[in-house]
Amino acid sequence: MEDSPYTTETLAIYEEFRTRHKLGIVVQAYLKRTSDDVKRLMDNGKTNFRLCKGIYVEPESIAFKERREIQENYLRLLDQMLSGGAQVGIATHDRYLVEESEKMLKARNTSPKEYEFQMLLGVLPGLRDEIVARGHRMRIYVPYGEAWYGYSTRRLKENPQIAGYVFKGMLGIR
Numbered sequence: 001m002e003d004s005p006y007t008t009e010t011l012a013i014y015e016e017f018r019t020r021h022k023l024g025i026v027v028q029a030y031l032k033r034t035s036d037d038v039k040r041l042m043d044n045g046k047t048n049f050r051l052c053k054g055i056y057v058e059p060e061s062i063a064f065k066e067r068r069e070i071q072e073n074y075l076r077l078l079d080q081m082l083s084g085g086a087q088v089g090i091a092t093h094d095r096y097l098v099e100e101s102e103k104m105l106k107a108r109n110t111s112p113k114e115y116e117f118q119m120l121l122g123v124l125p126g127l128r129d130e131i132v133a134r135g136h137r138m139r140i141y142v143p144y145g146e147a148w149y150g151y152s153t154r155r156l157k158e159n160p161q162i163a164g165y166v167f168k169g170m171l172g173i174r
């Protein structure tokens, strides 16, 4: 999922093709519209979500900006998805969200078939291994194909904070 000018169109493409192909859709917890989008998507059938915080810098009028607000919305959305019987990819490296998600999964007695954790290749491998050791499924995200370089630099340009993460990762600083 790219930045907000493309959200409506991307969801519409997903809606058009979801009945003919096995598809999932990414939603961003920082967008205020996401709960309504999730509701509509679930009303239209079993949905496979990837739930992430969102990486772009969006205006305050449409997006939560505070870390805590985004975390709270993330957990509300996860609860909404699990309550509606959706398939959920919990895509985050935020230890707080990982641990709160695990509590929610346990409290709901969620079947391992209904969710998995998802992380980017190379990001916080220690946390990744802990999650796997606790018995959860883990999917690793790898950009590939001819457009990988454009994709990677576009995301870096949109959110330069990521460059700091990558730099720290290269130096082995946590």
Ligand SMILES: Cc1cc2nc3c(=O)[nH]c(=O)nc-3n(C[C@H](O)[C@H](O)[C@H](O)COP(=O)(O)OP(=O)(O)OC[C@H]3O[C@@H](n4cnc5c(N)ncnc54)[C@H](O)[C@@H]3O)c2cc1C
Binding pocket: 001, 002, 026, 028, 050, 052, 053, 054, 055, 056, 091, 092, 093, 094, 095, 118, 119, 120, 123, 124, 141, 162, 165, 166, 169
């Ligand atoms: C599988 C997957 C798919 C995604 N798809 C999308 C998408 O389609 N659209 C979109 O807008 N966003 C997408 N994202 C990015 C996501 O929205 C966040 O911007 C990003 O993952 C950081 O949020 P966080 O939940 O990891 O928490 P944060 O609190 O931001 O990160 C926790 C810690 O993880 C580390 N970290 C996080 N991201 C990186 C990174 N890129 N490189 C190095 N270290 C990092 C840092 O140490 C950081 O302190 C995706 C993320 C994942 C895991």
